[in-house]
Amino acid sequence: MGSVFLDGNEAVARAAILAGCDFFAGYPITPATSIFHHMLDFLPPLGRVCMQGEDEIASIGFCLGAAAGGAKVMTATSGPGISLFSEQISFAIGAEIPIVIVDVQRLGPSTGSATKGADGDIQFLRWGNSGGLPVIVLVPVDVKDAFVLTLRAFHFAQKYRCPVFIASNKEVGMVRESVDLEVFSGLDEDKGCSCESESLKVVNPASLRTKELVRLTSSTHGVDNYITTDPQVIGDAILRMEQKLLSASGELCCMEVDANPGDSTLLVTYGVTARAAAEALISLRKQGYGVSLLVIKTLFPVAEGELKSEMKGKEKIVVVEMNRGQYVREIERLAGDIPVHFYGQMNGELITPASIVREVLQ
Amino acid sequence: MNTVLNSNRPLFFCPGCSHERVVHGVDRAIQSLGLQGHQVAIVSDIGCSGLFDTFFNTHALHGLHGRALTYATGLKMVHPEITVLVIMGDGGLGIGGAHVLASCRRNLDITLLVLNNFNYGMTGGQCSTTTPASDQTASNFLNKLEVPIDICRVAAAAGALFTEKVMATDGALAETISRSIEFPGFALLDIWGICPGRHLKKNPITAGQLEKKMRTSGGGHSVSIGQDRDLPAEEMEVSVREEYGEHYRRLAAVTKEPQPLIEIESKFSPLTHERTEVVILGSAGQFINTIGEILSIGAMSSGRWVSQKNDYPITVLRGHSISEVVVDIKPITYTGINKPAVIICVGQEGVDRRRKMFAEADADTVIIAFPDLTLPVTGARVIMCDGGNLKLKKGQRGIAALAVLVQTGLILDCDMLNNAIKTRYSGMMADVSLEVVATILTPSLPPEIS
Ligand code: SF4
Numbered sequence: 001m002g003s004v005f006l007d008g009n010e011a012v013a014r015a016a017i018l019a020g021c022d023f024f025a026g027y028p029i030t031p032a033t034s035i036f037h038h039m040l041d042f043l044p045p046l047g048r049v050c051m052q053g054e055d056e057i058a059s060i061g062f063c064l065g066a067a068a069g070g071a072k073v074m075t076a077t078s079g080p081g082i083s084l085f086s087e088q089i090s091f092a093i094g095a096e097i098p099i100v101i102v103d104v105q106r107l108g109p110s111t112g113s114a115t116k117g118a119d120g121d122i123q124f125l126r127w128g129n130s131g132g133l134p135v136i137v138l139v140p141v142d143v144k145d146a147f148v149l150t151l152r153a154f155h156f157a158q159k160y161r162c163p164v165f166i167a168s169n170k171e172v173g174m175v176r177e178s179v180d181l182e183v184f185s186g187l188d189e190d191k192g193c194s195c196e197s198e199s200l201k202v203v204n205p206a207s208l209r210t211k212e213l214v215r216l217t218s219s220t221h222g223v224d225n226y227i228t229t230d231p232q233v234i235g236d237a238i239l240r241m242e243q244k245l246l247s248a249s250g251e252l253c254c255m256e257v258d259a260n261p262g263d264s265t266l267l268v269t270y271g272v273t274a275r276a277a278a279e280a281l282i283s284l285r286k287q288g289y290g291v292s293l294l295v296i297k298t299l300f301p302v303a304e305g306e307l308k309s310e311m312k313g314k315e316k317i318v319v320v321e322m323n324r325g326q327y328v329r330e331i332e333r334l335a336g337d338i339p340v341h342f343y344g345q346m347n348g349e350l351i352t353p354a355s356i357v358r359e360v361l362q
Numbered sequence: 363m364n365t366v367l368n369s370n371r372p373l374f375f376c377p378g379c380s381h382e383r384v385v386h387g388v389d390r391a392i393q394s395l396g397l398q399g400h401q402v403a404i405v406s407d408i409g410c411s412g413l414f415d416t417f418f419n420t421h422a423l424h425g426l427h428g429r430a431l432t433y434a435t436g437l438k439m440v441h442p443e444i445t446v447l448v449i450m451g452d453g454g455l456g457i458g459g460a461h462v463l464a465s466c467r468r469n470l471d472i473t474l475l476v477l478n479n480f481n482y483g484m485t486g487g488q489c490s491t492t493t494p495a496s497d498q499t500a501s502n503f504l505n506k507l508e509v510p511i512d513i514c515r516v517a518a519a520a521g522a523l524f525t526e527k528v529m530a531t532d533g534a535l536a537e538t539i540s541r542s543i544e545f546p547g548f549a550l551l552d553i554w555g556i557c558p559g560r561h562l563k564k565n566p567i568t569a570g571q572l573e574k575k576m577r578t579s580g581g582g583h584s585v586s587i588g589q590d591r592d593l594p595a596e597e598m599e600v601s602v603r604e605e606y607g608e609h610y611r612r613l614a615a616v617t618k619e620p621q622p623l624i625e626i627e628s629k630f631s632p633l634t635h636e637r638t639e640v641v642i643l644g645s646a647g648q649f650i651n652t653i654g655e656i657l658s659i660g661a662m663s664s665g666r667w668v669s670q671k672n673d674y675p676i677t678v679l680r681g682h683s684i685s686e687v688v689v690d691i692k693p694i695t696y697t698g699i700n701k702p703a704v705i706i707c708v709g710q711e712g713v714d715r716r717r718k719m720f721a722e723a724d725a726d727t728v729i730i731a732f733p734d735l736t737l738p739v740t741g742a743r744v745i746m747c748d749g750g751n752l753k754l755k756k757g758q759r760g761i762a763a764l765a766v767l768v769q770t771g772l773i774l775d776c777d778m779l780n781n782a783i784k785t786r787y788s789g790m791m792a793d794v795s796l797e798v799v800a801t802i803l804t805p806s807l808p809p810e811i812s
Binding site: 066 | 371398399400403405413415416419420421422423424425426429431432433434435436437438439440441444460461463464610611613614615617618619620621623624625626627628655658659662666667668669670671672673674675676693694695696697698700
């Protein structure tokens with residue numbers, strides 16, 4: 001089979017269609033706009049719905065309404081749009097509405113640089129909701145990942161009934177590359193979804209086609225989905241919503257490790273920076289340094305056990321990110337006595353392999 | 363028909379609150395239309411009216427302040443068969459104003475009941491967008507600084523085809539709600555009421571007095587457009603506007619299938635055996651992005667992995683346009699440029715943008731350029747493209763440069779380039795481009811170009 005040439009944004013859209021996305025709503029914003037355009041190409045001929053909201057609050061609101069009706073939904077934006085999504089994200093968490101949210105990150109703060117890449121929204125995606133309950137954040141390294149992780153995101157959203165973020169980056173979303181056509185031709189294990197686990201069971205049948213009534217509310221509620229002030233009921237519901245994700249961090253975990261026994265240094269990164277890190281790794285090893293590379297693709301919930309076991313026995317950890325130090329906080333709290341060195345760059349340019357080599361050798 | 367009220371959830375409003383009347387009005391309207399609970403979705407906003415969904419045995423969505431219409435829109439688009447009722451107060455109307463206007467323009471079959479009691483009751487009687495300047499509110503003097511809006515007039519101006527004012531105490535309330543639900547498009551009812559809990563004490567008014575005020579406000583009964591009247595032709599056209607959902611489905615049904623992904627087969631012997639970086643520097647309008655894509659497809663057809671990263675300003679019709687292509691024998695790692703093997707210069711803006719790259723380049727780098735460009739001082743090898751005696755248009759320079767690249771033997775051969783052109787272009791564009799390539803690569807042929 002031959003190969004195809006496409007960018008990360010198109011890969012996200014194609015994966016969404018394959019995952020059975022019924023509904024997309026977006027608002028134009030660089031560098032996420034082309035996802036909207038692709039969905040507008042794909043959905044209407046299939047008899048499905050693609051809408052342009054009057055603002056980002058509306059576009060995610062449309063999605064949540066459609067999801068309340070049982071549709072599989074996705075929206076896409078960049079940092080400024082995530083800010084406007086924030087309260088709706090809290091609603092999706094609290095009312096347990098499945099939604100895939102793509103953040104094609106650009107250089108902030110605020111309007112920043114529309115056509116420059118960054119990974120500046122990482123902790124914002126995790127904590128940008130009122131109440132602070134966990135969400136799922138997946139981060140693609142390349143176009144193939146954008147496809148595979150989007151499929152997975154739909155699966156996770158339906159299974160755990162929560163917002164799932166694809167933390168893409170202009171440098172993945174708008175960079176074209178060759179990918180084996182095979183990747184796009186079939187579904188992998190992510191096909192379909194189920195919600196068997198009793199502890200995860202939510203009350204909403206998520207379909208309005210039956211006579212069973214659907215209730216969703218942003219107010220604190222118990223299993224009947226009616227507003228309540230009962231501390232016991234509220235506490236139980238919050239705990240369940242937190243634990244459904246934290247207890248599944250192993251299943252949700254996706255990472256790639258390139259390690260040799262006896263390596264003394266662990267290089268940790270994610271997203272597009274992992275590509276420069278791969279090159280840096282080759283050069284470091286050529287120079288005789290024992291360096292392992294850990295590329296994290298599920299940033300949240302933090303796969304604490306898996307991360308700790310990769311850190312074990314290392315003398316030094318180097319974390320590299322396209323921001324001023326966000327995920328390094330998670331690594332630091334798990335690293336124990338191992339010294340953690342951070343290198344971040346936030347100027348719209350890719351972090352180069354040479355600068356990673358320099359930081360590791362420091 | 364039976365009531366759709368939830369007997370387990372007694373009403374919970376202050377004594378005398380108009381909301382209670384509306385709850386019963388909605389219940390009677392649903393009954394009179396012969397609808398059962400599972401055929402109706404109530405989307406409630408925030409505030410005292412936000413409790414509405416809990417009083418009914420219907421589908422229910424209770425979300426954020428001002429955003430009820432957004433959920434209703436998504437829900438109605440995926441479930442056109444469901445009757446969708448949105449309940450919001452004058453608070454929700456203010457904070458969600460953009461969604462109200464958009465809903466009027468959109469004309470999706472949703473019914474919006476605005477429970478207008480001229481203040482924020484739940485939070486303590488602050489002024490809202492409908493509070494008269496003369497009222498006393500918990501916002502001290504602030505409501506004296508702004509004029510209240512008449513939502514029916516605003517909505518009509520925004521394209522709503524059904525707008526009516528009605529008193530919560532009106533005996534015809536249920537019948538009015540039924541009509542608004544039956545209207546096949548977006549319908550807005552401005553339901554005036556009294557809030558004894560927070561507003562009435564400082565602003566004493568009877569239902570009768572309020573009704574009088576409503577009538578003199580120019581509102582009153584039946585402002586609905588599209589049913590009666592002699593409208594001028596252009597307004598009539600607006601009034602027969604198709605319902606959004608039906609219109610969407612009609613237009614969606616005739617959309618074309620999207621283009622499938624183009625499969626690039628590996629059928630040529632590769633010329634590159636290690637990571638090779640190419641930078642194409644040009645100006646807007648020179649199809650730089652497409653030239654990069656043709657180069658990429660060419661390399662892919664020899665079994666190579668490729669990445670392409672473009673850089674251009676937001677003003678796509680002006681300024682620089684740069685494409686960075688990386689070719690490798692393994693999947694591309696770093697997509698940036700370490701040290702370019704080739705710099706293709708077709709436009710001055712692109713060259714000026716990357717001046718530093720010229721200074722850093724040594725004899726390992728080949729520069730392909732056109733004679734009219736001013737190149738920075740460089741240690742790289744420069745090959746001038748004279749266009750094979752062709753009078754090249756500005757937009758054909760990129761293709762010509764790729765033909766010169768073929769002559770260097772670095773990445774593409776003639777077959778790969780021609781194959782890539784045919785893959786990317788069709789018709790005239792393909793013919794002209796193939797001809798440019800042929801002319802440059804066969805200088806003995808007479809220079810002709812259509
Ligand atoms: S505060 Fe006003 S609107 Fe709220 S329940 Fe009491 S009377 Fe009704």
